[in-house]
Amino acid sequence: MTSLHSTSGEQPLLHLEKVRREYPSGDGVFAALKSVDLTIWPGEMVAIVGASGSGKSTLMNILGCLDRPTSGSYQVRGQETGQLEPDQLAALRREHFGFIFQRYHLLGDLSALGNVEVPAVYAGLARNARDQRAGALLERLGLGARTGHRPGQLSGGQQQRVSIARALMNGGEVILADEPTGALDSHSGVEVMKILEELHAEGHTVILVTHDMAVAEHADRIIEISDGDIVADRQQRECKPAPSLPPPHPPAGGLQQLIDRFREAFRMATLAMAAHKLRTFLTMLGIIIGITSVVSVVALGNGSQQVILENIASLGTNTLDVYPGTSFGDMRSSRVETLVPGDADALASQPYVDSVTPSVSSSVTARYRNVAANAQVSGVGEGYFRAKGQTLLQGRLFDATSVTSRAQEVVIDETARDTLFTNGEDPIGQVVMFGNVPMRVIGVLKKSQMGFGGNDTLSAYVPYTTVMTRMLGQSFLSSITVRIADDADMTAAQAAVTRLMQTRHGRTDFFINNTDEIRKSITSTTQTMTLLISAIAVIALVVGGIGVMNIMLVSVTERTSEIGVRMAVGARQSDILQQFLIEAVMVCALGGVIGVLLALGISGLFSLSGASFPMIISATSVVIAFLCCTMIGVTFGFLPARRAARLDPVEALSRN
Ligand code: ADP
Numbered sequence: 001m002t003s004l005h006s007t008s009g010e011q012p013l014l015h016l017e018k019v020r021r022e023y024p025s026g027d028g029v030f031a032a033l034k035s036v037d038l039t040i041w042p043g044e045m046v047a048i049v050g051a052s053g054s055g056k057s058t059l060m061n062i063l064g065c066l067d068r069p070t071s072g073s074y075q076v077r078g079q080e081t082g083q084l085e086p087d088q089l090a091a092l093r094r095e096h097f098g099f100i101f102q103r104y105h106l107l108g109d110l111s112a113l114g115n116v117e118v119p120a121v122y123a124g125l126a127r128n129a130r131d132q133r134a135g136a137l138l139e140r141l142g143l144g145a146r147t148g149h150r151p152g153q154l155s156g157g158q159q160q161r162v163s164i165a166r167a168l169m170n171g172g173e174v175i176l177a178d179e180p181t182g183a184l185d186s187h188s189g190v191e192v193m194k195i196l197e198e199l200h201a202e203g204h205t206v207i208l209v210t211h212d213m214a215v216a217e218h219a220d221r222i223i224e225i226s227d228g229d230i231v232a233d234r235q236q237r238e239c240k241p242a243p244s245l246p247p248p249h250p251p252a253g254g255l256q257q258l259i260d261r262f263r264e265a266f267r268m269a270t271l272a273m274a275a276h277k278l279r280t281f282l283t284m285l286g287i288i289i290g291i292t293s294v295v296s297v298v299a300l301g302n303g304s305q306q307v308i309l310e311n312i313a314s315l316g317t318n319t320l321d322v323y324p325g326t327s328f329g330d331m332r333s334s335r336v337e338t339l340v341p342g343d344a345d346a347l348a349s350q351p352y353v354d355s356v357t358p359s360v361s362s363s364v365t366a367r368y369r370n371v372a373a374n375a376q377v378s379g380v381g382e383g384y385f386r387a388k389g390q391t392l393l394q395g396r397l398f399d400a401t402s403v404t405s406r407a408q409e410v411v412i413d414e415t416a417r418d419t420l421f422t423n424g425e426d427p428i429g430q431v432v433m434f435g436n437v438p439m440r441v442i443g444v445l446k447k448s449q450m451g452f453g454g455n456d457t458l459s460a461y462v463p464y465t466t467v468m469t470r471m472l473g474q475s476f477l478s479s480i481t482v483r484i485a486d487d488a489d490m491t492a493a494q495a496a497v498t499r500l501m502q503t504r505h506g507r508t509d510f511f512i513n514n515t516d517e518i519r520k521s522i523t524s525t526t527q528t529m530t531l532l533i534s535a536i537a538v539i540a541l542v543v544g545g546i547g548v549m550n551i552m553l554v555s556v557t558e559r560t561s562e563i564g565v566r567m568a569v570g571a572r573q574s575d576i577l578q579q580f581l582i583e584a585v586m587v588c589a590l591g592g593v594i595g596v597l598l599a600l601g602i603s604g605l606f607s608l609s610g611a612s613f614p615m616i617i618s619a620t621s622v623v624i625a626f627l628c629c630t631m632i633g634v635t636f637g638f639l640p641a642r643r644a645a646r647l648d649p650v651e652a653l654s655r656n
């Protein structure tokens, strides 16, 4: 039988001893292979025959390192396989075996050329060499004109020839063909057998499974298997000494190989996404909504905060406001009459004070000819306009003389001008009644940006002395604005002002408002709000991530057979993991891009809608959005990807 080999002292190629393979069945186990002893020598062409269910495929899977024996020993070129890790088995498959399946098992998304190349990708063959070799193999198998066709565009015989080319891609020292002609018409079947015989003649070891004796007759040796045991092993004809195969191509360098494998994983991920566009989009939707809301909310927060801070700046920098009462909400503050012009004078003489502006305000009806409107009259000092950074549009402001002489002069704002002087006449020099006090308009101020008071009230500025004596008949002020000298310390100045006022009044019947503090509290409030809303949006993103995980699990289940094929041709677990992880990350990242674009669109619409503040999308928030998406992809893609990577190759292959 095998005397030729054993006497030549040659090493067996494949060697099985007492191999047993059990499957769980009901309560006990079922032995598909009972105790198989078998030696295959290099260059043989072996047919395994037997009835359906006799254990032929089980044996083939063990021979091809897709499966491991339950007990017994299997050696490939003297190397024991029983204790090998999945990735080491994958390496054996890559280096020694080429599989041909009954139903071809080509990857439907790839062209014929792409299918043939897959084993070389995992083996790390350089890209050019890969393309060339795959093209040459297809040419040789008579498919030179069909390299760009998808499996769906090829006949059964052609698909089987593509799968033979794939089996040869990494060298195909041992060709394992499980019922290679089983799904073919007789003509294509004959063709495939001719190719296998040619390969055998070239030095490939060919092992094929068939239940067709006519097919088995092509082999030199026929092994018959029945109920998990070898019952006959006939040498048909003497096996010619095999010519040695050309050595396989040298693989590409380490880094290039990593890049190639990554690129393959990336390409498969994009193909998978493109094949299910609607599903991919729906998967992304959660991420899109999450990212759009986070980015928009943060942009709204930033925009409104910026405007508010600008407004505060227009209230004056380095200023303290002294008010009567205990706080803004104090109902009795209007009855506190102790804040007087004398306080303002005392403050003005302090070394750390730059200027002081007393103010008193009153709400009265303004009348000009037949127009009447409610107006907020502010009695202020001549330094007020500079301290508040107000801009004069027309006319002039009042000066110190106006204040001391209690002049009946008024500076109005744009709103007041537009309301009172409806037909565009020049307001300067006109006399307007405020309550029952006539005042001459001397200037018009530019409307300040949206302040706290809203922008639809009419504002009029009159010397405070005029308001106190002629309008209100009171001797106390509503507030004193103190501008601290630029070189003085704000906190120390505030303490000094407090002390001075306490000594003058003998008690604390006033409070001091520091615009710096308002600024700080507004900043921290908007930050808190942004954080809060972002937290809600993060929950939305997590929900989106769970959606991604869900669909990825479906995708893994759907592509189990593809995963099996990749494993059979030698993909490592990490290759499979990478492919699905990349897909998850890409779905999320693309969702992130769309989300950011949507947020940009929303901010555009927002500014077109004439909102009083802009949405500010910062580069930081965009970068963070992307990082979040990537992290979600990795986090929620990991479980499905790991499930894919840990699939059992035999089970995966048998799934459709
Ligand atoms: P063949 O290829 O000769 O038709 P197989 O090797 O596929 O036979 O199967 C041999 C026996 O093992 C059959 O009885 C089959 O039902 C059983 N078998 C194969 N795979 C499994 C499995 N994964 N789980 C349980 N039983 C299995």
Ligand code: MG
Binding pocket: 056, 057, 058
């Ligand atoms: Mg079978």
